[in-house]
Amino acid sequence: MFSKTDKQVERIESAAANGDPSPVLADASDEWLAEAARSLNEDAWAEIYRRHAQQVYAYIFYRLGDQHTAEDLAADVFVKAIGGIKGYSYRGTPLLAWLYRIAHNVTADHRKASARRSQHQLAEAPEEIEERHDVLQELDDRSDMMSAIRALTEDQQQVVILRFYHGMSNAEVSTVMDKPEGAVKALQTRALRSLRRLLGEGRERQETA
Amino acid sequence: MSAQQSFDEALDAAIDAVVAGEPIEVVLARFASQSAALRPVLETAVRATQDASARTLPMSPALADNYTIVRAAVERAQLAERPDAAEDAVGRRAPWWQRRLTFASLTLPAGAFALLALAGVSGAAAASIAATPDLRSAVVDFVASPHVPDLSSSDDGGGGHDGASSPRGVAGETVPAAGAVASPTRASDNRPTHVTLTGTIADLHGNVFTLKMADGETKVNIDGGTQVTGVLADGAAASVTGDLTAEKNLHADSVAVTAPPANPANPDATPTPHGNADQKTATPASEHTPGSQPDHTPRSQSGDHTPGAEGERGGSPTSPANQGP
Numbered sequence: 001m002f003s004k005t006d007k008q009v010e011r012i013e014s015a016a017a018n019g020d021p022s023p024v025l026a027d028a029s030d031e032w033l034a035e036a037a038r039s040l041n042e043d044a045w046a047e048i049y050r051r052h053a054q055q056v057y058a059y060i061f062y063r064l065g066d067q068h069t070a071e072d073l074a075a076d077v078f079v080k081a082i083g084g085i086k087g088y089s090y091r092g093t094p095l096l097a098w099l100y101r102i103a104h105n106v107t108a109d110h111r112k113a114s115a116r117r118s119q120h121q122l123a124e125a126p127e128e129i130e131e132r133h134d135v136l137q138e139l140d141d142r143s144d145m146m147s148a149i150r151a152l153t154e155d156q157q158q159v160v161i162l163r164f165y166h167g168m169s170n171a172e173v174s175t176v177m178d179k180p181e182g183a184v185k186a187l188q189t190r191a192l193r194s195l196r197r198l199l200g201e202g203r204e205r206q207e208t209a
Numbered sequence: 210m211s212a213q214q215s216f217d218e219a220l221d222a223a224i225d226a227v228v229a230g231e232p233i234e235v236v237l238a239r240f241a242s243q244s245a246a247l248r249p250v251l252e253t254a255v256r257a258t259q260d261a262s263a264r265t266l267p268m269s270p271a272l273a274d275n276y277t278i279v280r281a282a283v284e285r286a287q288l289a290e291r292p293d294a295a296e297d298a299v300g301r302r303a304p305w306w307q308r309r310l311t312f313a314s315l316t317l318p319a320g321a322f323a324l325l326a327l328a329g330v331s332g333a334a335a336a337s338i339a340a341t342p343d344l345r346s347a348v349v350d351f352v353a354s355p356h357v358p359d360l361s362s363s364d365d366g367g368g369g370h371d372g373a374s375s376p377r378g379v380a381g382e383t384v385p386a387a388g389a390v391a392s393p394t395r396a397s398d399n400r401p402t403h404v405t406l407t408g409t410i411a412d413l414h415g416n417v418f419t420l421k422m423a424d425g426e427t428k429v430n431i432d433g434g435t436q437v438t439g440v441l442a443d444g445a446a447a448s449v450t451g452d453l454t455a456e457k458n459l460h461a462d463s464v465a466v467t468a469p470p471a472n473p474a475n476p477d478a479t480p481t482p483h484g485n486a487d488q489k490t491a492t493p494a495s496e497h498t499p500g501s502q503p504d505h506t507p508r509s510q511s512g513d514h515t516p517g518a519e520g521e522r523g524g525s526p527t528s529p530a531n532q533g534p
Contacts (some may be wrong), residue, residue: 040287042280049279058266067269075275079282145260163224164257165264170221185217189250192220196253 034090040082049078052096055166056103062161063107065146073110077103097176100162104177108154148198156191159184219243224254401452406459407467410445420449420459427457431464439466 025047028036036044056077061070080102081088088098149160155177162168162176170188174181219240226236233251237244408422416431418441429449431437439445446468451461 040283040290042283045279045283046276049276053272053276054269057269057272061266068271071269071271071275074272075278078279082279082282082286145257146264149257160257164254165261167261169225182214182217185221186213188224189213189217189220192250192253192257195257196249199253199256 030095031090034085034088034095037082037095038085038088040085045078045082048081048095052099053078055096056099059100059103059161059166060107062146062165063150063157064110065150069110073103073106076106080106093175097172100176101178104154104158111154145195145199148195151198152191152194155187156194159187160191160195163188216243216246220247220250220254223247223251227251227255228258401454401460403451404453404459405448405450406453407446407448410441410447410466410470411443413441413443418443420447425457427453427459429459429461429464431461435461436463437466438464440469441466442470444470 025033025043028044028047033044033048037048053074057070057074060073060077061067064070064073077099081099084102149157152160158177159173162173163170168176170181170184174184177184179187223236223240226239227233233248233255237248237251240247406420406422406427408420408426410418411421411426412419418429419426420429429451435451439447441447441464445466448465448467449459449461450463451459453459
């Protein structure tokens with residue numbers, strides 16, 4: 001598994017001398033890291049963040065389209081993961097899959113909160129909101145794939161982003177979503193049909209304009 | 210299998226084939242009976258794949274900076290798991306006779322006595338821990354001694370790092386090490402003792418050295434909170450004040466070199482790079498040791514923020530923001 005051999009110690013010393021990350025952590029398996037993370041080891045969490053922060057950020061960015069929000073929410077995902085690590089046990093599911101699951105929930109919560117805020121603002125100052133609201137702009141942009149994806153349901157977005165933008169297989173997506181593979185395939189089909197319709201609508205809108 | 214399921218399966222296989230580089234017409238020919246229905250959906254899938262490969266994710270320097278939030282969350286979780294850690298950090302410098310008499314101070318000795326009485330139960334626990342898988346013991350080993358200098362200076366995995374009193378020690382308590390449980394005095398001598406020891410410095414390596422005294426020796430760890438007076442060097446006489454753990458590790462609050470080495474083995478010896486994150490030399494995680502205050506201050510330079518061992522050890526950072534999605 002993971003024992004400290006003389007050779008390994010040599011590599012560790014060499015890495016330290018060069019200021020490189022410890023190969024102990026760089027080589028650690030997900031199972032090993034998960035166990036250390038459960039023990040609230042800071043270095044293990046640093047390594048998990050180093051490995052996966054970018055992917056979690058990308059996932060949230062594709063879902064929301066806002067860089068700064070995606071950065072903040074990506075950190076939130078890890079904070080929530082730290083809070084929930086005691087309930088996590090490694091059973092072959094990659095840590096990243098678990099993080100994506102948390103990212104999905106964090107993103108969904110953020111959207112709900114934003115929608116509530118928008119409704120509240122709309123009720124208070126409809127004329128201002130009318131100017132700021134970008135629904136029409138968004139409809140015009142639906143020829144853009146990302147805007148169309150963001151118009152899908154939460155589950156459909158998750159399937160499309162993980163499948164096409166993160167290059168996962170349906171089996172991997174089903175692990176992340178904790179759904180049977182058949183259900184993921186069905187979601188994929190519905191998502192692609194909806195996307196086609198949305199993209200077609202966007203194109204028609206552009207031609208009319 | 211229903212027609213819809215069959216279609217879903219065919220679409221998935223077709224997508225895999227197209228993503229792998231097969232021309233769409235070739236793939237549709239393979240699913241001739243469903244090609245009319247497949248074509249529009251498959252074309253959309255291809256478009257999504259092309260969009261994904263053409264899209265570049267905005268660089269995010271803040272992503273690396275945000276690791277400070279994550280690290281603070283880990284520290285909060287550690288404190289939540291062992292609430293007395295914060296109390297220890299504040300109160301440990303005062304000698305016991307200056308501390309206020311509290312209910313806890315009265316009940317702790319009683320608790321320790323009760324623990325000793327339960328030694329038989331501990332024995333059984335030790336037996337069960339001995340049977341834990343390699344992974345767990347490897348993690349315990351790591352948690353007790355994750356730092357580079359310590360790994361090279363000790364065979365027992367404990368190195369110069371005190372797993373029992375540092376935040377990592379919290380983890381050690383969650384997944385107890387077999388060695389720790391095997392010690393019957395563990396429960397009673399878990400808390401470090403504040404001492405001043407005088408001896409000769411030996412085996413100076415990074416921020417760890419051995420203090421050789423007339424009646425034995427102890428391993429000394431220094432960190433960002435340690436006040437060092439004089440130049441540390443092998444053979445120099447020194448007086449060290451700090452917390453001595455049951456494992457004979459002394460976390461130094463101050464080190465005063467009282468006499469230089471008689472015959473300096475290393476004339477180039479320089480003060481150890483304690484507390485300076487910019488040093489290239491590997492440093493122990495000064496934030497983690499009881500002798501220093503946890504560093505909650507957000508750092509402004511991105512190099513310092515880079516998560517992972519390299520950030521804390523001042524190495525060349527590999528910013529997550531610089532990696533592709």
